[in-house]
Amino acid sequence: MKIAFAKVANQNVDFEIKSEELNFKGHLKRIDHKNVKCLGNISGSTAHNCDRCGADISLDINENVDLIVSDGVYTDPENELSDAIEFFDHQIDLEEILKSEIEAFKSDYFYCKDCKNL
Template sequence: MQIEFKKIPTTGIHFETSLGEIRFFGEALKTSKTMVKCTGTMEGTLLHVCDRCAESFKLMVNEDVEVFACEGLYEDQEGEGLLNIIEFFDGSIDVDSMLQSEIEAFKSDYHYCGQCEQLKGE
């Protein structure tokens, strides 16, 4: 799904896309001439490998997401807090690649299958 930067109003626009069994939906809101704030929810199931026993299991995903899309190269301002920013260079936001990036960030955390979750404190 592609959304053109110039078509995103300051009042926001709804977006929704999916990848496999993960659905990503929310609002895109223009915060400046080149910056769009995307807030939404990522939910569904994801096949994942347990970080303890290496068995495959279905991981439940229900995460709030806040990511900024920048048209062109982003230059941070002095004293500005760290932001989750993805740069786009073709005049539009690729919501599918944004979802893929957020899935990879989610998977980079430690996740345990049901059996190993019970053993976590041992």
């Protein structure tokens, strides 16, 4: 699901997308002429492999999303390490945000019930 940056005004733009067993729900709100705030929650479960033995496991996810979506290169006005995603086609791709956030979540270590006690 893509939403044009131009369609996001000062009012919240609600969204909800589903991908397999995951649900990404939240809203978008304009910060300034180039940046939009994305606040939401990802919930559900996703397949993964145990990082020790490789067994198939299912990860339950309930993660809040709070990031800045930029139309072009993001410049941080306060020189902080802001959580931001840049798009270069004047469209906010919510499926890409979901995929990125899931991959970031899965980059941690997860173990099956047999490997947790080792």
